Amino acid sequence: MKAIIYRDNGGPDVLQLVDRDLPAPCPGEVRVRVAVSGVNPADWQARSGTAMAFPEVTPHLDGAGVIDAVGEGVDQGRVGRRVWLFMAAAGRPTGTAAEFTVVPAERAVPLPDGVGFEAGASLGVPALTAHRALTVAEDGPRRLRPGALGGRVVLAAGGAGAVGHAVIQLARWAGATVIGTVSGPEKARLATAAGAHHVINYREGDPSAAIREVAPDGVDIVAEVALGANLALDLAVLRPRGTVSTYANDGGRSVELNVPQNMVLNTRFQFLVLYTAGPEATSAAAEDVAAAVSDGALPVGAEHGLPLVRFPLDRTADAHRAVENGTVGKVLVDVP
Numbered sequence: 001m002k003a004i005i006y007r008d009n010g011g012p013d014v015l016q017l018v019d020r021d022l023p024a025p026c027p028g029e030v031r032v033r034v035a036v037s038g039v040n041p042a043d044w045q046a047r048s049g050t051a052m053a054f055p056e057v058t059p060h061l062d063g064a065g066v067i068d069a070v071g072e073g074v075d076q077g078r079v080g081r082r083v084w085l086f087m088a089a090a091g092r093p094t095g096t097a098a099e100f101t102v103v104p105a106e107r108a109v110p111l112p113d114g115v116g117f118e119a120g121a122s123l124g125v126p127a128l129t130a131h132r133a134l135t136v137a138e139d140g141p142r143r144l145r146p147g148a149l150g151g152r153v154v155l156a157a158g159g160a161g162a163v164g165h166a167v168i169q170l171a172r173w174a175g176a177t178v179i180g181t182v183s184g185p186e187k188a189r190l191a192t193a194a195g196a197h198h199v200i201n202y203r204e205g206d207p208s209a210a211i212r213e214v215a216p217d218g219v220d221i222v223a224e225v226a227l228g229a230n231l232a233l234d235l236a237v238l239r240p241r242g243t244v245s246t247y248a249n250d251g252g253r254s255v256e257l258n259v260p261q262n263m264v265l266n267t268r269f270q271f272l273v274l275y276t277a278g279p280e281a282t283s284a285a286a287e288d289v290a291a292a293v294s295d296g297a298l299p300v301g302a303e304h305g306l307p308l309v310r311f312p313l314d315r316t317a318d319a320h321r322a323v324e325n326g327t328v329g330k331v332l333v334d335v336p
Contacts, residue, residue, distance in 0.1 A: 001019070001020055001021075001022050001098060001099040001100050002017060002018075002019060002020075002098065002099050002313060002335075002336075003017075003018055003019075003020045003058050003097065003098035003099065004016065004017055004018075004058060004059065004097035004098065004313065004316045005018055005020075005056050005057065005058050006047055006056070006057055006059070007052075007055065007056050007057075008052065009047065009048060009049050009050060009051070009052060010047070010048060011048065012044070012047075012317035012318070012320040012321050012324075013317060014047065015047070015059070015316050015317045015320065017313065017314050017316075020098070022100055023094065023100060023101070023102045024069070024071075024102070025069055025070055025071035025074075025102050026071050026072075026102070027071045027072040027073050027074075028071055028072075028073050028074060028104060028105055029070070029071040029074070029102050029103060029104055029105060030067045030069070030070050030071070030074055030078060030083075030102070030103060030104075030105050030108050031067065031068055031069040031070070031100055031101070031102050032063070032065045032066065032067055032068070032083060032085060032096075032100065032101055032102075032103065032108060033065045033066050033067075033068045033099065033100055034063050034064075034065040034096050034098060034099060034100065034101055034335045035063075035064055035065040035066070035117040035121075035334075035335060036063060036064050036065070036117040036118050036120070036121035036332050036333070036334055036335065037060045037062070037063040037095075037096040037097050037098075037121060037313075037316075037332065037333040037335060038060065038061070038062035038063055038064075038096070038121035038122055038123075038124055038125075038330065038331075038332055038333075039060060039316075039319050039320065039322075039323050039331040039332065039333060040060075040061060040062065040124070040125045040126070040162070040323070041248075041323060041324075042061060042125060043059045043060050043061060043089075043095075043320065043323070044320045044323055044324050046059065046089075047059055047320065053091075053093070054093035055093075056093060057089070057093050057094075057095070058089070058093065058094045058095050058096075058097050058098050058101070059089060059095045059097050059316075060088065060089060060095035060096040060097040060333070061086065061087050061088055061089050061090060061095060061096070061124055061125055062084075062085060062086060062088065062096060062121055062122075062123065062124025062125055063084070063085045063088060063095075063096030063101070063120075063121050063124075064082070064083065064084045064085065064111060064117040064118075064119075064120030064121040064123075065082075065083065065085075065096075065117065065335075066080065066081065066082055066083070067079055067080065067081050067083055067108060068080075068100070070105070071105075074105045078105070078108075081110060082110070082111040082112075082113065082117075082120075083108040083109055083110060083111050083120070084108075084109050084111045084120030084121065084123050084124065084293075085101070085103055085107055085108055085109075085120075085121075085124065086107055086109070086123065086124040086125070086128055086282075086286060087107055087124070087125075087274060087275075087282070088101055088103045088107060090274075090275060096121075097313070097316055097333060097335075098335070099313075099335055099336075106283065106286075109286050109289075109290050110290065111293070112293060112294055115293055118300060118301075118308055118310075118332055119293075119298065119299065119300045121332055122162070122300045122306065122308075122330045122332070123166075123289060123293070123298065125163075125274060126162040126163045126165070126166045126330075127166045127170070127285075127289045127292075127298060128274055128282060128285040128286065128289060129163050129166070129247050129272065129274060130163055130166035130167040130169075130170050130171075130223065131144060131166075131170060131284075131285035131288055131289055132245070132247075132272050132274070132277055132281060132285060133163075133167060133221070133223040133245035133247060133270075133272065134149065134154065134167065134170060134171055134174070134176075134221060134223065134245070135281075135284075135285075136243060136245055136268075136270040136272070137220065137221055137242075137243040137268065138241060138243065138268055139241065140152065140220070140221065140243070141174075142284070143284055143288055144170060144173070144174045144288040144292070145174065145288065145291065146173060146174065146175060146295075147174070147175045148174040148175065149171055149174040149175045149176035150174075150175035150176070151175075152171075152175075152176045152177070152220040152221065153176065153177045153178075153179065153214070153215040153218075153219045153220050153221075153239075154167065154171040154176040154177070154178050154179070154219070154220065154221045154222075154223065155179045155180075155181065155211065155219045155221070155222045155223070155234075155237065156168050156171070156178060156179070156180045156181070156191070156196065156223050157181050157222060157223060157224045157225050157226065157230050157234075158181070158182070158225035158226065158250070159180025159181060159182055159187070159190075159191035159194065159196055159199065160180075160182055160186075160187035160188075160190040160191050160194075160305070160328060161225060161328075162306065162329075162330050163223070163225065163247060163248075164180065164191070164223065164225060165190070165191075165194045165305050165306045166298065167223040168180055168191060168194040168195050168196050168305070169194055169195055169292070169297055169298050169299075170288075170289070170292060170297070170298070171221075172195040172196075172197075172297075173292050173295065173297035173298075176220075176221075177197050177198075177214070177215070178195065178196045178197050178198075179196065179197070179198045179199075179200065179211055179214055179215070179219070180192075180194070180196035180198070180199045180200070181199075181200050181201075181202045181207065181211075181230075181233075182199060182200070182201055182202070183201065183202065183203055184201065184203070185201075186328075187328070188201060190302075190305040190306070190307070190328070191305060192305070193302070193303060193304055193305035194304060194305030194306065195305070197214075198214045202230075202233065207233055208233055208236040208237050211233075211237040212236075212237060215237065215239075217239055218237060218238055218239025218240070218242060219237045219238055219239060219242060220239060220242055220243070221242065221243050221245060222234045222237075222238060222242070222243070222244045222245065223245050223247070224244055224245060224246045224247070224248075225247065225248045225249075225250050226248065226249060226250040226251050226253075227244070227246045227249050227255055228249050228251060228252065228253025228254055228255050229250070229251050229253050231244075231255060231257075235258075235261060235262070235265065235267070238265060238267060240264075240265055240266055241265075241266045241268070242265070242267065242268070243267075243268040243269075243270055244267065244268070244269050244270070245270045245272060246269065246270065246271050246272065247272050247273070300330060302329075306329055306330050307328060307329030307330070308329060308330055308332055309322055309327050309329050309330065309331045309332070310331075310332045310333070310334055311331070311332070311333050311334070312333070312334055312336065313333055313334065313335050313336060315333075316333050319331050319332075319333050
């Protein structure tokens with residue numbers, strides 16, 4: 001089979017297209033014929049890191065395809081089923097940038113027949129991260145379903161990004177009023193297409209006043225992509241006992257906390273990354289995301305607020321460059 005691998009950390013040029021033997025699933029695993037592989041910032045960050053966890057790595061956490069073999073202890077009826085994959089390369093040397101990959105059975109989630117592989121490969125990290133961000137509030141739900149966030153206001157910072165897009169879609173599916181903040185008109189169009197009820201350009205006018213006009217009592221949950229840059233705005237619009245769920249710090253600005261201000265607000269800061277969220281949280285997120293997909297709540301494509309930028313397997317290095325350079329939309333690798 002064809003696979004992308006790297007044997008040393010570094011830039012995109014360390015990625016190579018090679019031939020490898022077809023992997024066999026071990027007990028509790030499934031083998032998937034990959035149709036589309038999803039690329040996330042975590043993939044290039046792992047590739048460019050300072051230490052190799054394995055002598056050789058096939059990258060990419062997310063993907064979608066068809067199960068073609070199962071290991072001992074897995075229902076044979078799963079063979080031939082369409083699935084989306086999450087955390088495929090987490091703690092393992094083989095991700096989805098290959099014609100076939102092997103994953104624990106629970107990381108292969110049924111994909112409805114009417115949902116394309118490109119949508120399945122766009123779930124994974126963005127959707128599960130969004131779910132986590134929306135389910136950590138002190139007085140909020142731990143699971144998402146229609147109505148679970150009824151009466152709540154969610155602020156999706158960076159509403160045109162892949163995680164911000166999933167936050168908007170999941171929060172709206174769960175009944176929240178959703179506000180997206182963006183940096184310009186094109187991203188405003190994408191956040192609106194994703195389903196945000198209100199979209200505010202944080203570079204114009206007084207964004208905190210605009211948000212307070214929508215949510216006079218304050219925002220319940222902020223799903224934050226750039227805490228260092230946005231903290232002042234977040235605290236200006238957060239309601240008492242509100243939650244700031246931080247999944248990234250784009251721009252890398254340092255964070256300084258005004259302790260008395262946050263004491264008065266009873267602010268909850270939740271820092272999150274899927275690797276250490278724990279199996280209960282990721283399993284619940286996968287179940288809820290699957291339900292949202294079945295309800296048609298997580299479509300992709302420019303018309304739904306998430307443009308798809310696609311590369312063939314032999315141009316995976318270019319796909320990594322696109323993600324590193326901040327390409328707007330979801331970067332995918334099509335596996336022949």
